[in-house]
Amino acid sequence: MFTxxxxxxxxxxxxxxxxxxxxxxxxxxxxxxxxEVTDPAKVELGKKLFFDPRLSKSGFIxxxxxxxxxxxxxxxxxxxxGDRWQQGPINSPTVLNSSLNLTQFWDGRADxxxxxxxxxxxxxxxxxxxHELAIEVLQSIPQYVEEFKTVYGTEELTIDEVTDxxxxxxxxxxxxxxxxxxxxxGDDNVLTDQELEGYMLFRNNGCVACHNGVxxxxxxxxxxxxxxxxxxxxxxxxxxxxxxxxxxxxNFKVPTLRNVELTYPYFHDGAVDTLxxxxxxxxxxxxxxxxxxxxxxxxxxxxxxxxxxxPQIILPIxxxxxxxxxxxxxxx
Ligand code: HEC
Ligand code: HEC
Numbered sequence: 001m002f003t004x005x006x007x008x009x010x011x012x013x014x015x016x017x018x019x020x021x022x023x024x025x026x027x028x029x030x031x032x033x034x035x036e037v038t039d040p041a042k043v044e045l046g047k048k049l050f051f052d053p054r055l056s057k058s059g060f061i062x063x064x065x066x067x068x069x070x071x072x073x074x075x076x077x078x079x080x081x082g083d084r085w086q087q088g089p090i091n092s093p094t095v096l097n098s099s100l101n102l103t104q105f106w107d108g109r110a111d112x113x114x115x116x117x118x119x120x121x122x123x124x125x126x127x128x129x130x131h132e133l134a135i136e137v138l139q140s141i142p143q144y145v146e147e148f149k150t151v152y153g154t155e156e157l158t159i160d161e162v163t164d165x166x167x168x169x170x171x172x173x174x175x176x177x178x179x180x181x182x183x184x185x186g187d188d189n190v191l192t193d194q195e196l197e198g199y200m201l202f203r204n205n206g207c208v209a210c211h212n213g214v215x216x217x218x219x220x221x222x223x224x225x226x227x228x229x230x231x232x233x234x235x236x237x238x239x240x241x242x243x244x245x246x247x248x249x250x251n252f253k254v255p256t257l258r259n260v261e262l263t264y265p266y267f268h269d270g271a272v273d274t275l276x277x278x279x280x281x282x283x284x285x286x287x288x289x290x291x292x293x294x295x296x297x298x299x300x301x302x303x304x305x306x307x308x309x310x311p312q313i314i315l316p317i318x319x320x321x322x323x324x325x326x327x328x329x330x331x332x
Contacts, residue, residue: 059328
């Protein structure tokens, strides 16, 4: 089990900063390194699986349905819609840069992307399928069998290989070269005065206590509503659902602020539509700070500099089903 104390995070960040300090500014936020492809065939297979709706019971829902590559890796709705039009319980976090998070899910119940990837396929609220049926479908498609053989050296497909390939594809979904990263790397002209002012407010008021590191989040669980309680009808308990510890109630994994301009609506309940409102709530509830309209606008301007190069996805053409491939299961 894993609980991170903030001081430990800050300490480890300090160490990271001093190692790579030559060219990068000494700030509590670090730039994203570009992804280096080491196994292109595996990334390509993972991409196909990520986009393949035949991993769902209805034959209609893929990972991309709720983590849409055209929309910052999220779905831009309050809570996701899954099998049989069911409204899910919680907002869909982005998959972009998720490899930089120390755990997955709002409550951190999966340690790795590979552990995470099996969940949605079999979740009745999401893709509504079973691992056995998903494997049966893939195993029946000759072109997939061929590709799995190239990547894993076996014709016997397993869910372990499926989740491994998806996880490796997800590792490729980093978004380097945000304007803020160019500034971190020493370019003095890339931010406007307003954006820089926004960053100073963000840093000096203590947003960085929680939103820090490469992902500006994803490195600790923190209470939502430190100074004032957060009002919501959403029943999610946060980290205590995993640890059973009452003190962890309403602690959530701090979300990344990378590409946050694209990943509205905000918070685990998706209740907030705009960055202006999210910044206002964070200021008051987490820090006891009431930002003026101007300060708020400056912080929002800074947050928009965190949008990086989006993954250049060439839409995969999926191998066609075979005559023997089990067909989607209709609504009963
Ligand atoms: C029906 C919508 C839906 C589908 C389909 C779906 N997801 Fe998700 N995904 C979500 C939601 C909602 C969460 C947050 C759940 C939670 O934290 O309890 C999530 C969380 C995640 C996370 C964790 C991100 C983080 O920062 O914590 C990853 C990674 C992810 N999904 C990948 C996938 C993959 C891979 C697939 C396909 C195998 C997939 N998802 C299919 C809605 C969906
Ligand atoms: C004590 C830790 C903490 C501090 C300080 C903090 N945040 Fe957060 N932030 C969180 C947590 C936890 C969440 C997720 C809460 C939830 O979804 O219920 C969050 C969510 C957000 C979100 C929404 C992201 C999304 O994708 O849903 C934004 C934007 C944000 N914070 C900006 C800020 C800004 C700006 C500041 C400073 C004014 C700040 N935060 C200070 C912990 C913190």
